[in-house]
Amino acid sequence: MAAKRAAKKPNVSGEELTQYYRDMLLIRRFEEKAGQLYGMGLIGGFCHLYIGQEAVVVGLEAATEEGDKRITSYRDHGHMLACGMDANGVMAELTGREGGYSKGKGGSMHMFSKEKHFYGGHGIVGAQVPLGAGLAFADKYKDNGRVTFTYFGDGAANQGQVYETFNMAALWDLPVVFVIENNQYAMGTAQARSTSSQDIYKRGEAFGIPGEMVDGMDVLAVKDAGERAVKHCRAGKGPYILEVKTYRYRGHSMSDPAKYRTREEVQKMREERDPIENVRQMLLTGKHASEEDLKAIDKEIKAIVNASADFAKESPLPDEAELWTDIYA
Amino acid sequence: MATEILMPALSPTMEEGTLAKWLVKEGDTVQSGDILAEIETDKATMEFEAVDEGVIGKILVAEGTEGVAVNTAIAILAEDGEDVSTLEAAAASAEAAVPAVEASSAAPASVAAPEAPTPDLSPDWPEGTPMKSQTVREALRDAMAEEMRADGEVYLMGEEVAEYQGAYKVSQGLLDEFGGKRVIDTPITEHGFAGIAVGAAFGGLKPIVEFMTFNFAMQAIDQIINSAAKTLYMSGGQMGAPMVFRGPNGAAARVGAQHSQDYAAWYAQIPGLKVAMPYSASDAKGLLKSAIRDPNPVIFLENEIMYGRSFDVPDIEDFTIPFGKARIWREGSDVTIVSFGIGMQYALEAADKLAEDGISAEIIDLRTLRPIDYDTVIASVMKTNRCVTVEEGWPVGSIGNHLSATIMQRAFDYLDAPVLNCTGKDVPMPYAANLEKLALTTTDEVIAAVKQVTYR
Numbered sequence: 178m179a180a181k182r183a184a185k186k187p188n189v190s191g192e193e194l195t196q197y198y199r200d201m202l203l204i205r206r207f208e209e210k211a212g213q214l215y216g217m218g219l220i221g222g223f224c225h226l227y228i229g230q231e232a233v234v235v236g237l238e239a240a241t242e243e244g245d246k247r248i249t250s251y252r253d254h255g256h257m258l259a260c261g262m263d264a265n266g267v268m269a270e271l272t273g274r275e276g277g278y279s280k281g282k283g284g285s286m287h288m289f290s291k292e293k294h295f296y297g298g299h300g301i302v303g304a305q306v307p308l309g310a311g312l313a314f315a316d317k318y319k320d321n322g323r324v325t326f327t328y329f330g331d332g333a334a335n336q337g338q339v340y341e342t343f344n345m346a347a348l349w350d351l352p353v354v355f356v357i358e359n360n361q362y363a364m365g366t367a368q369a370r371s372t373s374s375q376d377i378y379k380r381g382e383a384f385g386i387p388g389e390m391v392d393g394m395d396v397l398a399v400k401d402a403g404e405r406a407v408k409h410c411r412a413g414k415g416p417y418i419l420e421v422k423t424y425r426y427r428g429h430s431m432s433d434p435a436k437y438r439t440r441e442e443v444q445k446m447r448e449e450r451d452p453i454e455n456v457r458q459m460l461l462t463g464k465h466a467s468e469e470d471l472k473a474i475d476k477e478i479k480a481i482v483n484a485s486a487d488f489a490k491e492s493p494l495p496d497e498a499e500l501w502t503d504i505y506a
Numbered sequence: 507m508a509t510e511i512l513m514p515a516l517s518p519t520m521e522e523g524t525l526a527k528w529l530v531k532e533g534d535t536v537q538s539g540d541i542l543a544e545i546e547t548d549k550a551t552m553e554f555e556a557v558d559e560g561v562i563g564k565i566l567v568a569e570g571t572e573g574v575a576v577n578t579a580i581a582i583l584a585e586d587g588e589d590v591s592t593l594e595a596a597a598a599s600a601e602a603a604v605p606a607v608e609a610s611s612a613a614p615a616s617v618a619a620p621e622a623p624t625p626d627l628s629p630d631w632p633e634g635t636p637m638k639s640q641t642v643r644e645a646l647r648d649a650m651a652e653e654m655r656a657d658g659e660v661y662l663m664g665e666e667v668a669e670y671q672g673a674y675k676v677s678q679g680l681l682d683e684f685g686g687k688r689v690i691d692t693p694i695t696e697h698g699f700a701g702i703a704v705g706a707a708f709g710g711l712k713p714i715v716e717f718m719t720f721n722f723a724m725q726a727i728d729q730i731i732n733s734a735a736k737t738l739y740m741s742g743g744q745m746g747a748p749m750v751f752r753g754p755n756g757a758a759a760r761v762g763a764q765h766s767q768d769y770a771a772w773y774a775q776i777p778g779l780k781v782a783m784p785y786s787a788s789d790a791k792g793l794l795k796s797a798i799r800d801p802n803p804v805i806f807l808e809n810e811i812m813y814g815r816s817f818d819v820p821d822i823e824d825f826t827i828p829f830g831k832a833r834i835w836r837e838g839s840d841v842t843i844v845s846f847g848i849g850m851q852y853a854l855e856a857a858d859k860l861a862e863d864g865i866s867a868e869i870i871d872l873r874t875l876r877p878i879d880y881d882t883v884i885a886s887v888m889k890t891n892r893c894v895t896v897e898e899g900w901p902v903g904s905i906g907n908h909l910s911a912t913i914m915q916r917a918f919d920y921l922d923a924p925v926l927n928c929t930g931k932d933v934p935m936p937y938a939a940n941l942e943k944l945a946l947t948t949t950d951e952v953i954a955a956v957k958q959v960t961y962r
Contacts, residue, residue: 209538209557210557212557213557215514215515216512216514216515216516216576217512217514217515217576217577218515218576218577221518222518223518246709248705277742278741278742278744279740279741279742279744280742280743281742282739282740282742283740283741283742287740287741288741289737289740289741289742289744289745290744291741291744291745296705296708296709296745297737297740297741298740299733300732301728301732301733304701304728304729304732304733306701307697307698307699307700307701307702307704307705307729308701308702308704308705308708308729308733309705310701310702310705311701311702311703311704311705311706311707311708311709312705312706312708312709313705313709314702314705314706314709314711315705315706315708315709315710315711316709318661318687318706318711319710337697338697338698338701341693341695341697341698341699341701342698342701342702344693344695344698345692345693345695345698345699345702348693426539431515431516431517432516432517432518432520432547432549432550432552434549434550434551434552434553435553436550440541440553447539502743503738503739503741503742503743504738504739504777504778505738505778505780505801505802506738506743506746506748506801506802
């Protein structure tokens with residue numbers, strides 16, 4: 178991987194590192210719990226877990242300011258937790274209950290929070306890319322200095338509307354960061370089997386959009402790249418592309434037998450590149466935290482996640498009258 | 507504390523599976539992520555991972571067991587250090603997957619005698635209002651210009667809308683008045699710019715998207731339906747797309763199959779969209795102004811042939827026509843003819859000729875197809891006892907089909923003849939002049955249908 182790595186001696190405080198550790202751990206434990214609830218039949222339909230990719234959203238959220246927007250596809254639980262949405266509301270949406278962010282009417286793939294500037298949660302691969310550019314269009318129109326993070330995967334990178342959007346985003350200098358979360362498999366198809374040129378970030382060159390490859394297992398490298406991208410956008414220079422190389426440990430969705438890659442490949446990533454373990458070691462070797470401190474954080478996160486699961490089980494099903502609401506404003 | 511490991515659901519439809527193979531044995535220590543077992547579903551063999559760490563205390567379901575129901579306890583996981591020998595095989599007390607839902611209490615369709623509705627028959631403008639003659643094209647432009655003057659968040663985007671002044675000159679003069687920030691030429695990229703406009707609407711703007719024709723909107727239909735129409739619902743009411751998609755729809759003249767299609771029935775099917783299809787210039791203006799102000803995504807279906815036609819338009823400020831209110835163009839007593847858009851031309855011509863034969867036709871222009879003003883149609887059919895529908899679109903799943911069913915449900919006892927639908931023929935539009943004429947519905951066909959239902 179030719180990705181840029183963070184500087185050897187990162188210029189980051191123990192406090193910040195601890196925050197990243199906490200935020201990534203929340204996503205991991207939340208997703209493990211979601212997988213568990215799915216297994217129990219409490220979550221239905223499709224459920225795409227973010228385990229392994231935590232450093233991407235946590236690193237990029239560290240580069241945002243209040244009012245910046247984000248939009249992604251259906252592997253969206255991590256994005257929602259990272260931008261500060263409430264774990265209870267997200268989990269209750271997964272179980273399709275009244276207390277969910279969409280009152281139980283959206284589900285895992287379709288969740289939103291106007292308050293946290295999270296614009297979904299979209300189930301059609303690639304469709305969120307022009308939508309994200311449109312959010313940036315609105316910000317430019319209003320001249321409010323905001324930036325939109327538009328996330329999509331290596332699979333979506335082969336959709337035509339992505340390039341229609343690149344063209345217009347560059348033509349109109351839209352303040353949008355295109356984040357390609359390259360987890361190397363579009364469902365069951367390895368990137369090499371679907372993508373003619375492997376460096377997806379270079380595809381912006383044809384439109385004059387700068388791009389770079391980022392090590393998505395290193396939260397500090399992601400944050401650095403995010404800051405460069407945001408600076409570019411806020412300066413009015415138009416869009417920026419980050420291809421963040423990451424890896425999902427779990428299947429594409431819960432019903433994925435994962436026969437397209439070896440157990441050893443997954444194991445190797447987990448053991449050698451895990452983004453959470455990486456920060457954990459930095460905290461310990463940098464003497465920013467003790468084992469006891471980290472255990473306390475683990476316990477705290479576990480309590481948040483367990484509470485969210487309890488909330489998601491106890492929250493009632495939506496009232497039957499909800500079938501007919503929210504169709505028209 | 508020991509916990510039960512339950513048979514997992516590994517797909518959206520799985521209810522039971524085969525526990526094919528255990529990959530751990532009693533006494534093994536497991537970490538989160540370790541594979542515990544292989545489970546066969548109806549679709550595939552899946553690896554089942556541990557979520558918690560601990561020691562496998564007891565295996566409750568032997569490998570090779572078929573038909574293990576989801577949520578059955580299949581093993582006991584002890585915490586490190588817990589004495590596994592004292593563990594009792596807990597009975598499978600699987601948590602109820604989903605709270606019971608009461609049987610849907612949908613009321614059966616009413617069989618009581620239908621009540622005559624009381625439609626809104628109020629005039630569209632006050633009596634004595636001064637009128638001016640305008641083309642449909644000018645009326646549409648004025649509607650946009652007035653709304654853009656009133657609201658800075660309204661903007662127009664599309665192919666050739668700015669410097670070229672509109673492919674059909676509908677946006678003539680708007681660039682000069684509002685500038686390039688609000689009147690935006692797009693590249694030829696319908697899917698992309700429709701998506702950008704929907705995103706801009708999520709972001710607080712009120713876009714008007716012009717499609718050069720609605721045929722090209724098929725490239726963008728995913729963004730129109732999946733993104734614009736459904737987001738309000740999917741977000742539990744948090745955000746939606748206040749915007750208008752407009753442009754010419756239906757057959758023009760001699761442009762062949764790919765450029766000649768009526769989408770009225772397509773879009774009218776989608777909850778979350780509103781659909782307007784005006785005939786006259788006053789309706790074009792009043793409905794477009796309402797559409798731009800509407801907080802929902804609106805499909806606004808115009809017609810190239812109608813752009814140059816002139817009608818009287820009320821010369822008053824802030825003139826709007828509400829959605830869901832049909833217009834009775836001509837009162838009559840023998841038959842109700844329901845149409846919309848360019849179909850109105852055939853309906854009105856037919857009414858003139860039928861009058862010469864002593865048949866009095868009531869002509870209703872629906873004006874909007876979502877919502878549809880059913881009450882005006884039903885009240886009219888209860889009076890005339892006969893109905894013919896007229897539209898340019900294809901016959902299968904047409905607006906006429908839908909009205910026929912509604913009339914059957916709400917006014918069955920009032921009908922003296924079956925409802926007939928005059929539609930375009932069930933063929934792609936041919937190019938040859940004679941064939942094109944045959945493919946469209948005609949005034950003569952409307953007259954023939956009326957004579958059939960009036961038994962003349």
